[in-house]
Amino acid sequence: MPDCSRCLRLHLSPCKAADRSTSCQNCLRANVASCDVFGVPTAELRALMDEKRRLDRRKEEVLSELLRLEKQSRALEGRAEKALSREISLMEEDEALEAHHPS
Ligand SMILES: [Zn+2]
Numbered sequence: 001m002p003d004c005s006r007c008l009r010l011h012l013s014p015c016k017a018a019d020r021s022t023s024c025q026n027c028l029r030a031n032v033a034s035c036d037v038f039g040v041p042t043a044e045l046r047a048l049m050d051e052k053r054r055l056d057r058r059k060e061e062v063l064s065e066l067l068r069l070e071k072q073s074r075a076l077e078g079r080a081e082k083a084l085s086r087e088i089s090l091m092e093e094d095e096a097l098e099a100h101h102p103s
């Protein structure tokens, strides 16, 4: 069995699989969770990559939705401001009219 990547990197030896464990003895002693002495299970890896891709896609969706809402919110804000200023100018007109023609 080939050495795990950590043992190879740190030049540890011997790289032996520990009993009832998916880690080698060196990794087990160092409390390393990602020993690949048995190789990374492809199915698990593929599932992880799929999940990551799914999350990335979702992130993009949420981000564009956020931008859309932000734009909408700003547009409404602008409209509200315009409506408000129109309201105010109408009120001022009314007041001016009332001042000229007291009822
Ligand atoms: Zn090892």
Ligand SMILES: [Zn+2]
Residues within 6 Å of the ligand: 004, 005, 006, 007, 023, 024, 025, 026, 027, 028, 035, 036, 037
């Ligand atoms: Zn290891």
